[in-house]
Amino acid sequence: MLEVLIFATLNGLVTGLLLFMLASGLTLIFSMMGVLNFAHASFYMLGAYFAFSISQYLGFWAGLIFAPLIVGSVGALVERYGLRRVHKSGHVAELVFTFGLAFLVEEAIQFIWGRDTKNYQSPDILDFPLFTLFGQEFSAYRGFMIAISLGIFICLYRVLTRSRIGIIIQAAITHPNTVANLGHNVPLIFMGVFGVGTALAGLAGVIAGPVLTTFPGMAAVLGSIVFVIVVIGGLGSLAGAFIASLLIGLLQSYAIASDVGMPELLNLIGVSFESSHPLNDLWTLTLPQVAPILPFLLLVLVLIFRPTGLLGKREE
Amino acid sequence: MLEVSNLHAYYGKSHILQGVNFNVQKGEIVSLLGRNGVGRSTTVKTIMGEVAPQGSIKFKGLEIAGKESFEIAHLGLGYVPENRDIFPSLTVRQNLILGMKSTQTQGRWTIDEMFRMFPNLGERADVEGGVLSGGEQQMLCMCRTLMGDPDMIMIDEPTEGLAPKIVEQVANLLQEIARRGVAILLVEQKLSIALKISHRLYVMGHGKIVYEGTADSLMGEDAVRAEWLEV
Ligand SMILES: Nc1ncnc2c1ncn2[C@@H]1O[C@H](COP(=O)(O)OP(=O)(O)OP(=O)(O)O)[C@@H](O)[C@H]1O
Ligand SMILES: [Mg+2]
Numbered sequence: 001m002l003e004v005l006i007f008a009t010l011n012g013l014v015t016g017l018l019l020f021m022l023a024s025g026l027t028l029i030f031s032m033m034g035v036l037n038f039a040h041a042s043f044y045m046l047g048a049y050f051a052f053s054i055s056q057y058l059g060f061w062a063g064l065i066f067a068p069l070i071v072g073s074v075g076a077l078v079e080r081y082g083l084r085r086v087h088k089s090g091h092v093a094e095l096v097f098t099f100g101l102a103f104l105v106e107e108a109i110q111f112i113w114g115r116d117t118k119n120y121q122s123p124d125i126l127d128f129p130l131f132t133l134f135g136q137e138f139s140a141y142r143g144f145m146i147a148i149s150l151g152i153f154i155c156l157y158r159v160l161t162r163s164r165i166g167i168i169i170q171a172a173i174t175h176p177n178t179v180a181n182l183g184h185n186v187p188l189i190f191m192g193v194f195g196v197g198t199a200l201a202g203l204a205g206v207i208a209g210p211v212l213t214t215f216p217g218m219a220a221v222l223g224s225i226v227f228v229i230v231v232i233g234g235l236g237s238l239a240g241a242f243i244a245s246l247l248i249g250l251l252q253s254y255a256i257a258s259d260v261g262m263p264e265l266l267n268l269i270g271v272s273f274e275s276s277h278p279l280n281d282l283w284t285l286t287l288p289q290v291a292p293i294l295p296f297l298l299l300v301l302v303l304i305f306r307p308t309g310l311l312g313k314r315e316e
Numbered sequence: 317m318l319e320v321s322n323l324h325a326y327y328g329k330s331h332i333l334q335g336v337n338f339n340v341q342k343g344e345i346v347s348l349l350g351r352n353g354v355g356r357s358t359t360v361k362t363i364m365g366e367v368a369p370q371g372s373i374k375f376k377g378l379e380i381a382g383k384e385s386f387e388i389a390h391l392g393l394g395y396v397p398e399n400r401d402i403f404p405s406l407t408v409r410q411n412l413i414l415g416m417k418s419t420q421t422q423g424r425w426t427i428d429e430m431f432r433m434f435p436n437l438g439e440r441a442d443v444e445g446g447v448l449s450g451g452e453q454q455m456l457c458m459c460r461t462l463m464g465d466p467d468m469i470m471i472d473e474p475t476e477g478l479a480p481k482i483v484e485q486v487a488n489l490l491q492e493i494a495r496r497g498v499a500i501l502l503v504e505q506k507l508s509i510a511l512k513i514s515h516r517l518y519v520m521g522h523g524k525i526v527y528e529g530t531a532d533s534l535m536g537e538d539a540v541r542a543e544w545l546e547v
Binding site: 179183 | 385405417
């Protein structure tokens, strides 16, 4: 039992940190633009594919460094020549633009790399068990995923709260006009934030590709969950996104690890059904089976009891 | 220093500035007076590039109409808006750092000097700006703009809603600013400090300049004051 709990927690942590790598960029970009970027997960997918191609020639580590840089540059260009122009036509136009971009990226990826799953592998160096507990192994690659996510977040946090540029970014998000009047190039700052946000998504794709498989549907799989996280955490709140990411990562991981079915749970509260009941299929679902919809259930609960999200502020 | 000629501006269809002409010379304190809603704030916002200008705005001989706000600020024109937009979640010190355009060059003002001039700010250097009183926020806002080392600043209603003692502090700071060779365009509704410190005054009414003169000449024009200013 204990080993299940420990491994489920570790795996939940891996997923949670990965989700936050996407959610942090998405929520920052939201506070800047005022709209959710539907194409955010597409940058995550691009990261995985770029890294896969680079790794074919130069190895995994080159992909780890260059793929996020390329994705970030693409993101910055998209902001500069796409979103910034569309911005003048209002929020609906921006939403439609990001929506279209998500489709475009998915089609382009199928066109260039094909529909099949890519054999993108974690590096051999990390192909050993980091530790073995109760006879179960925790792979070094997962440990590496935790380390790299935490490292990046600590760096970003320090830059955002301690440095001059961090102060300018914080202020530009809430008071763009005032910051521009003080002589700071706000459009350039926004382009930079967009670039860093998409580079983070790209990095998430690079490190997730080998574990979660690299295929053209990977953006759709994670994209909707990241939206859920950003809403649960409270739109625009980085701390909220962090809590929600870990919450959902752990929740899913526990659900998958627990081999409990609905009948057992229902029995616990004293309800039982005949197996001839017409809704028998529903009662006999197991928790691992319902794990994928748990984030959405949580979303509904949060929206009912706390519509602004966990740490969101109400617009005045 | 600043030369505004035949300036027009619109909010949607409403024609707010209808041919504004005035100038500010080097090192001068010039006031722009007028009643509520005549377009004083719109004038400075238009000069700053926040509202689209039509007409000519020359700063240091350079046409700035159509430039971006940050470019105008970089040319040395500072602006303290009427809403005292301090950043509430940043500390006093961070607010001042934000005003600096670069960390390389040393301008006329330093953070330590600001704290010496306004001990109230110095004592609260690491406190969030949002908890300051209205007067302290106004001081912080002016100091923040000065950290960018402008050659001219435009200040929109700095004394509004402040206690007489603080109003006096604001007047002193403005004179100190002028002593260091920084030109000032002071936007005010009341005559109080404007009469005391201005070299020249303009009175605005319905989107145009309706009077130009000195403090003494304005005091002699009872009709102008009665028609265009609240006395
Ligand atoms: N964002 C805006 N949209 C539409 N109209 C505006 C806007 N801002 C100001 N106005 C209008 O423009 C006119 C001039 O406003 P402005 O703010 O320049 O006045 P003011 O002289 O600064 O007076 P005060 O600061 O006392 O209100 C007013 O009639 C005001 O209603
Ligand atoms: Mg005004």
